[in-house]
Amino acid sequence: MHRASPAAPxxxxxxxxxxxxxxxFVKEGGETHTFDRMNNSFISMASIGDFDPLNASIxxxxxxxxxxxxxxxxxxxFSKSDPICVLYTQGMGNKEWREFGxxxxxxxxxxxxxxxxxxxxxxxxxxxxxxxxxxxxxxKSANLSKxxxxxxAHCTLGEVVGSLGSRSEKSLG
Numbered sequence: 001m002h003r004a005s006p007a008a009p010x011x012x013x014x015x016x017x018x019x020x021x022x023x024x025f026v027k028e029g030g031e032t033h034t035f036d037r038m039n040n041s042f043i044s045m046a047s048i049g050d051f052d053p054l055n056a057s058i059x060x061x062x063x064x065x066x067x068x069x070x071x072x073x074x075x076x077x078f079s080k081s082d083p084i085c086v087l088y089t090q091g092m093g094n095k096e097w098r099e100f101g102x103x104x105x106x107x108x109x110x111x112x113x114x115x116x117x118x119x120x121x122x123x124x125x126x127x128x129x130x131x132x133x134x135x136x137x138x139x140k141s142a143n144l145s146k147x148x149x150x151x152x153a154h155c156t157l158g159e160v161v162g163s164l165g166s167r168s169e170k171s172l173g
Contacts, residue, residue: 060121063161067103067118067132072110072172075148080108081136083150087118090129097131105137120157128157134172 067085075081084105088097103114122128136148151172160168 060123063120063122063157065118065120065160066114068111068113069134069172070111072112072134073136073150074110075136075150076138080110081148081150082107082138083109083112084135084137084147085112085114086133086135086144088131088133089120090131092126122157122161124158130155130157130160132170 065087067087069083069085072081072083082105085103087100087102089100090097100120101116101118103116106112106114120128131152131154133144133152134150135144136150138147141147153170153172155168155170160166
């Protein structure tokens with residue numbers, strides 16, 4: 001059986017008061033502690049030694065993407081196309097494209113300004129590949145193979161964020 005031995009006394013140096021109700025003390029090793037006089041206890045504060053880079057979250061910024069198209073192909077016989085845009089993102093390790101989301105369908109137009117926006121996390125130092133596929137919707141089916149493919153455009157999220165006015169234009173391939 002192990003017994004806890006009493007901790008060795010620690011030398012603390014008092015810093016000037018932080019304001020009403022608290023004092024700051026520094027241990028010999030440079031560790032800082034704040035004493036709350038109201039509760040008669042030390043306040044737990046993180047120090048640089050507590051930082052674990054392997055378990056820290058990667059800072060991200062939310063980015064909102066709006067899609068507009070001009071002069072799309074007209075695949076309908078008696079009217080104009082009914083376009084939808086599908087956004088795919090590429091996985092970091094496996095390079096597999098995954099559907100991220102879809103815009104609404106806009107009926108009878110070759111120049112859609114989609115209302116539904118895509119909101120993505122932007123990681124500054126990571127390459128985030130995006131692919132925009134456009135289809136002419138011909139039925140109520142969610143299966144994209146049932147619709148006419150109009151084209152696709154590729155870019156990175158960094159290209160969009162870093163472009164003039166955060167606006168990027170791409171031709172469909």
